[in-house]
Amino acid sequence: MEEKGDDCSSRLAIMELANMLSVPMCLNAVVRLRVPDAIWQGGSNLPLTPSQILSRLSLPHPADSLNLQRILRMLSSYGVFRETISEDDAARTYSLTDVGKTLVTGDDGLSYGAYVLQHHQEELMRAWPLVHEAVLDPSAEPFVKANGEPAYSYYGKRPEMNGLMQAAMSATSVPFMRAMLEGYDGFSGAERVVDVGGSAGDCLRMILARYPTVREGLNFDLPEVVAKAPAIPGVTHVGGDMFNYVPSGDVIFMKWILTTWTEDECKLILENCYKALPPGGKLIACEPVLPKHTDDSHRTRALLEGDIFVMTIYRAQGRHRTEEEFRMLGAAAGFPKFKPFYVDHFYTVLEFQK
Numbered sequence: 001m002e003e004k005g006d007d008c009s010s011r012l013a014i015m016e017l018a019n020m021l022s023v024p025m026c027l028n029a030v031v032r033l034r035v036p037d038a039i040w041q042g043g044s045n046l047p048l049t050p051s052q053i054l055s056r057l058s059l060p061h062p063a064d065s066l067n068l069q070r071i072l073r074m075l076s077s078y079g080v081f082r083e084t085i086s087e088d089d090a091a092r093t094y095s096l097t098d099v100g101k102t103l104v105t106g107d108d109g110l111s112y113g114a115y116v117l118q119h120h121q122e123e124l125m126r127a128w129p130l131v132h133e134a135v136l137d138p139s140a141e142p143f144v145k146a147n148g149e150p151a152y153s154y155y156g157k158r159p160e161m162n163g164l165m166q167a168a169m170s171a172t173s174v175p176f177m178r179a180m181l182e183g184y185d186g187f188s189g190a191e192r193v194v195d196v197g198g199s200a201g202d203c204l205r206m207i208l209a210r211y212p213t214v215r216e217g218l219n220f221d222l223p224e225v226v227a228k229a230p231a232i233p234g235v236t237h238v239g240g241d242m243f244n245y246v247p248s249g250d251v252i253f254m255k256w257i258l259t260t261w262t263e264d265e266c267k268l269i270l271e272n273c274y275k276a277l278p279p280g281g282k283l284i285a286c287e288p289v290l291p292k293h294t295d296d297s298h299r300t301r302a303l304l305e306g307d308i309f310v311m312t313i314y315r316a317q318g319r320h321r322t323e324e325e326f327r328m329l330g331a332a333a334g335f336p337k338f339k340p341f342y343v344d345h346f347y348t349v350l351e352f353q354k
């Protein structure tokens, strides 16, 4: 008699899941080796053999093309590269798919490669074998258990980690903001916009470019973060702690902030935003919002995986929330009106009006 779950496809599926760590680790490898830039070369994206790719990397010693091929072949199966086999079966060549192109460094110096590298730094990797501890004892995050202190203060003492965090945030924020500002006009009429947790200031730079009526942008983040932020015309970098206060503005913006924190911490941040707004002023928060139903789409998986990342690295009791949970958080901090706008697949724009 056939046992439940004892068929070949189930056993293959669990082997695939158990070995899946090789996917992000190989992404990390191709980004470190700069393979996407080597293939792209100004948009040519010609199919190349692993040896041809290596020859473009100006490496100091001979490298192993067969091992590179093993990596590229596996990532082709996940849609990062397109593999072609020559008619005589003698050679495999690789070009970038649309997914792979997100890892190419753009004219602005940005690439999702920074996000890949940021997630796979040694200190973050140390936390992952401790995910089960977030269930047994959520009072301290796996990152804290592995490294002895919370992630943001840890990054703050290490300029390289801080810099990589900023590059990762810029790389993911810029394409989102471009799409958001095309489809959403919530900043019209604003004169002073504060970005809470604004990192390098890219979001504000783009808001100011789109809305000349915004005369002043305040990029508010931890002192060690704004110390490294580049000068941006019209933007003042302000170092501080959003748990103490938020600078005043007629619109307060934040992106990818609330997700990281617990209910009580979110309430405190939202109360500080409420205090910093005039009557009728609004807080525009762009956050990952979980769908009600679980499915296997890229969007749902990216959101659910991000939720586990938050649990492991930032707050064992911080989390990705549903639209209703955000509405309730806003109401608890005093915001009577709440409206969500969907402009992107990963973040949702949430308007909280005073």
Ligand SMILES: C[S@@+](CC[C@H](N)C(=O)[O-])C[C@H]1O[C@@H](n2cnc3c(N)ncnc32)[C@H](O)[C@@H]1O
Residues within 6 Å of the ligand: 152, 169, 170, 173, 196, 197, 198, 199, 220, 221, 222, 225, 240, 241, 242, 243, 254, 255, 256, 257
């Ligand atoms: C996930 S990042 C988002 C960055 C940026 N908003 C974006 O989406 O590109 C969270 C940001 O919150 C900042 N942050 C963390 N704790 C903070 C605090 N207590 N006060 C102000 N900013 C803080 C971090 O330095 C970081 O820049």
